[in-house]
Amino acid sequence: MDNEPLDLGTDKSLLLVDDDEAFLKRLARAMEKRGFEVETAGSVVAGRAIATGRPPAYAVVDLRLEDGNGLDVVETLRERRPDSRIVVLTGYGAIATAVAAVKIGATDYLSKPADADDIVNALLARGDALPPPPENPMSADRVRWEHIQRVYEMCDRNVSETARRLNMHRRTLQRILAKRSPK
Incomplete structure (x- = not known):
């Protein structure tokens, strides 16, 4: 391109x-x-x-x-x-x-x-033609991690509130937040 x-x-x-x-x-x-x-x-x-x-x-x-x-x-x-x-x-x-x-x-x-x-x-893109798919889309793990980070920020970095909104166990969320972002 x-x-x-x-x-x-x-x-x-x-x-x-x-x-x-x-x-x-x-x-x-x-x-x-x-x-x-x-x-x-x-x-x-x-x-x-x-x-x-x-x-x-x-x-x-x-x-x-x-x-x-x-x-x-x-x-x-x-x-x-x-x-x-x-x-x-x-x-x-x-x-x-x-x-x-x-x-x-x-x-x-x-x-x-x-x-x-x-x-x-x-x-x-013109008409109903869809643009070609991206060359290197985000992995599913990265999309999940990004979503968790957004909700965490929206909850003012409150782990308990974020876990409640994501319907996730608090300790599980803490482990995810402690890790680096996936590629």
Whole structure:
């Protein structure tokens, strides 16, 4: 994918909305290398302002942002530019949020960590054609570990509360948390 030029059309504008600043910068650089004209936002407010003032041809929006829900940005963008291609990214993969994202106009939905090639494939996929599967998807063990870590953080690192919400024995959870993340 690195050597072949992408067919982005005449409007190469891309809005990236994510509150993880390091991820946002890395993704912006990667997308610029692929020919996009990138504009970034770190919040729902900033993302909606750009979507209203300069609606881009493409957008990648994180679902959960510090100041609200990324779907608000998707809605604003869909109202201002119905032909925009929008991919929703999230570390909290769930069927319900995927359905909600697509219903309000997202083109696709990817779980973090998605790499730039996966995102480009999703942005440029046309019609009912699914993008090719990722070259190196996360292992099932890694997906499980990521989910446990998210719930643990949401419970303010309270092991007992996390174990209760995951319907897991507290000692089992403690052993999992003590280990390194799987590959």
